[in-house]
Amino acid sequence: MPELEKVFKRIDGYREEVIQIQAELTSRKALGPENGGTGEHEKAGFIMELFKKMNPDILDEIRAPDERAQDGYRPSLIAQWKNSKKEMTVWVLSHSDIVPPGDLSLWNSDPYKTRVEGDRIIGRGVEDNQHGFISSYLALKAVLDSGYELNRTVGLAAVADEETGSAYGLGYLLKKHGEQFNKNDLIIVPDGGNEDGTMIEVAEKSMLWVKFTVTGKQCHASTPDKGKNSLFGAARLIVTLERLKKKFNISDDLFRPPISTFEPTKMEANVPNINTIPGRDIFYVDCRILPCYRVDEIFAACREIGDETGSELGLEIQVEITYREDAKEPTSPDAPVVKSLTKAIKRVTGKDARPMGIGGGTVAAFFRQAGLPVAVWSTVSDTAHQPNEYCLISNVLADAKVFACLYMD
Ligand SMILES: [Zn+2]
Structure with missing residues (x-):
């Protein structure tokens, strides 16, 4: 598909965008009250502006009441770019909150000021979960800026409170707006994975x-x-x-x-x-x-x-x-989201991904509880929650290409 090749080329040119957005997101400390912060408002506000520039058909801020937080609520964002031909939506759900930097003496630089070293961007939150957000966002931007049509409705979500239990984030979102998500949708949570992007998490113990x-x-x-x-x-x-x-x-x-x-x-x-x-x-x-x-x-x-x-x-x-x-009903290894992801990963990196189960504790459990198939996937170096957390720009761009495949399929 020559159109997809053009989108890939555009994504290859996004190195500076990745660096710049990482810097902006990292400087907006999104710590929940249990982690000594006031919430995700500033970061969500920045993401809201990014979404607005791409003219979504639906843009909502869901406010989960939390009296400990700034203005008494925790913000989660959902945006949709519609394609009327197909009923199904590709959802990519990332989280805006972070964990505290921990012992500052273990960091080589200010955790809230990103540093770039070759392919690496270092800072709190760059991998967990800004990597996932930026790759899903840039994929959409590349398709739209190329002037191509989406072949599926695309939904992007940036939720609060993932690091302290999700009650004020995805938990609340599903309770109040669960109708947004459908059994036929392809739901991807880019908040876990392995270094070569071949692990698609479908089950938990x-x-x-x-x-x-x-x-x-x-x-x-x-x-x-x-x-x-x-x-x-x-x-x-x-x-x-x-x-x-x-x-x-x-x-x-x-x-x-x-x-x-x-x-x-x-x-x-x-x-x-x-x-x-x-x-x-x-x-x-x-x-x-x-x-x-x-x-x-x-x-x-x-x-x-x-x-x-x-x-x-x-x-x-x-x-x-x-x-x-208790473990939720696993997502079938044959679910459409797994098949589509596997195909897209093969297309972009040539690698064979496989469905896997892990020890537990991801936000995907909320979707599974609601009977919605979901895949946790991204290409990460596994530095989440560590000092000197980093992400690789090349991985963010490769993941963006995989998302572009799913949006354009
Ligand atoms: Zn995370």
Whole structure:
């Protein structure tokens, strides 16, 4: 298709645009209240102006009430460029908020002033999630500036609050304006991926965080028979919990890693001195569970192991859930959004992408919950949330070409 080639050429000329928009977006700190900020207003305002210049058919600011934020709300934007011939919309949804820079001494420069080093742009937010926004935006700009027609309706969304749970972002948007999105739409969330752009995320594992409280009896270390050592109990319990791996050992190659994982992670402090036997120990296990298992059966197994170890050692062991998120129905690896993306990626980079499942925690879960097929995809170096976060200009441009294919297909 010669038209597509011309659009690609135009995108190749957008290096300066990428640098400039990254600088503008990065300078507008979009931190939610839980991250010490007042919201995404300034950044959303800048994005709104970019959208307006492209004459969208629909442009809406959705205001999720949040009294902690500036003016009492959190702004999410949706814009649409219509094509009346087809009912289906290609949606690309990115988020405007960022996480704080963290320890400033780990940054080589001001996180809110972008720095360019060859192909690299460095700054807070450049990858997560400005990369995704800019590639979807420049793709559309390239098509429209070339004077070509869209072959599908294109929808771009820039939502708030992705970094702190999405209740004031996509969660609110779907609750109040869910009718915007359709089962036949191609919905892409460019907020995750791998370095060569071959990973299309379609499924997530369930998440379960379990708290184990082991209670014994504190006493002097020289007279262990006068107490009950809770640290020994916790250690035995951690080892016994390895049984979960054997019991729930189904492997599914769609996922990376292909198995469910059960990892002891956080351990709370017990006694401050060495010559006291502790009477209470608390630790946590992070479970990422393949969707073929129910979260309840995993938790029941944790309890059973806790009871068994407790009665064996004469300790009281309490087992509680501190967080759970049950896996949503995965997007089919054969869904049109996956097929279209795979084809477009092949066209642009020559690479074979494949659908995959990950450990959980992306905003796509909200779409899946609503029964909407969605693919998480982008070409990223995985520096999100890190100091000296960066994106590669060449990746932003390549991703823009993939989006252009989807808009013009
Ligand atoms: Zn993100």
